[in-house]
Amino acid sequence: MKRLSPDEIPVVILAGGMGTRLREETERVPKPLVDIGGKPILWHIMKTYSHYGFNDFVLCLGYKGWLIKEFFLRYREHVCDFRLQMNGEHRAEFLNNGADENWRITFAETGLTTATGGRLWRVQDYLEADTFMFTYGDGVANVDIAALLDFHYETGRIGTVTGVHPPSRYGEMNVHDGVALGFDEKKPLGSFVSGGYFVLQREFFDYMDDDPDLFFEHAPMQNLARDGELAVFEHDDFWMGMDTYREFTALNEMWTRGEAPWKVWGERPLVTAANGNGNGNGNGNGWHP
Numbered sequence: 001m002k003r004l005s006p007d008e009i010p011v012v013i014l015a016g017g018m019g020t021r022l023r024e025e026t027e028r029v030p031k032p033l034v035d036i037g038g039k040p041i042l043w044h045i046m047k048t049y050s051h052y053g054f055n056d057f058v059l060c061l062g063y064k065g066w067l068i069k070e071f072f073l074r075y076r077e078h079v080c081d082f083r084l085q086m087n088g089e090h091r092a093e094f095l096n097n098g099a100d101e102n103w104r105i106t107f108a109e110t111g112l113t114t115a116t117g118g119r120l121w122r123v124q125d126y127l128e129a130d131t132f133m134f135t136y137g138d139g140v141a142n143v144d145i146a147a148l149l150d151f152h153y154e155t156g157r158i159g160t161v162t163g164v165h166p167p168s169r170y171g172e173m174n175v176h177d178g179v180a181l182g183f184d185e186k187k188p189l190g191s192f193v194s195g196g197y198f199v200l201q202r203e204f205f206d207y208m209d210d211d212p213d214l215f216f217e218h219a220p221m222q223n224l225a226r227d228g229e230l231a232v233f234e235h236d237d238f239w240m241g242m243d244t245y246r247e248f249t250a251l252n253e254m255w256t257r258g259e260a261p262w263k264v265w266g267e268r269p270l271v272t273a274a275n276g277n278g279n280g281n282g283n284g285n286g287w288h289p
Helices: 020-026 041-051 065-073 074-077 116-122 143-157 200-208 217-226 245-256
Strands: 011-016 056-061 082-085 091-095 106-107 131-138 139-141 159-164 172-174 179-184 198-201 230-234 240-241
Touching: 011 116, 020 041, 020 172, 041 139, 041 143, 056 065, 056 116, 065 074, 065 106, 139 200, 143 159, 143 198, 143 230, 198 200, 200 217, 217 230, 240 245
Parallel strands: 011 056, 011 131, 056 106, 159 230
Antiparallel strands: 082 091, 131 198, 139 240, 159 198, 172 179
């Protein structure tokens, strides 16, 4: 297996779902454009990957996909200060360079109701490398993606999934003889679940076909695991999906308070396997408060 650097590896992001459980927001925009702190959650995910040197993105579009295209086509207007001259040329003068991301983005129309596996299948011709990243457009985390990639290459398997402990949506009680000895509100689940943030080799497409109703998480991943070709990168730190309005509110409150653990870019220094904190088990969290 040839080891590639982050700048050679594309990141495929599922950005076509309807987000029916977040209908308060997704009736007007696709779920990946729902804001956290004034920026789409998709932007937050891309900033995380970019922090680790991944700047080539493939977006699998579907529901209201044009709005995602429009956001990036007019990205400078969205994020920069500008002065608009409205007589004559009707020209905008940009006053700062806050939109200078080093990103290459492929926008792929993968169907309105296509399942997750069908969407991935339809973008395979846009993947120019044997290794690619794959994730969902509705969850943020402080996964050490550099350590994740190192772990994937060390195991030598076709796929790697990031295992996370999401908080339970229900309080957990410690009960003895009919008496509650303790009550933990939203305690993290004990077992690992898939948190997305996959690393895959091109051979993974051998586990798939062109069925538009194929779910990535069903037969392809189950058969990969059956064959012993699915490694698990254990991430014991922050991960949160945005499936409900309650989670949307919680993520925005974290951002407003300046307590967003997934914000690994900017003033918080990069921590990777190269300087000792990315040890391959997911405990190198890549951020400092």
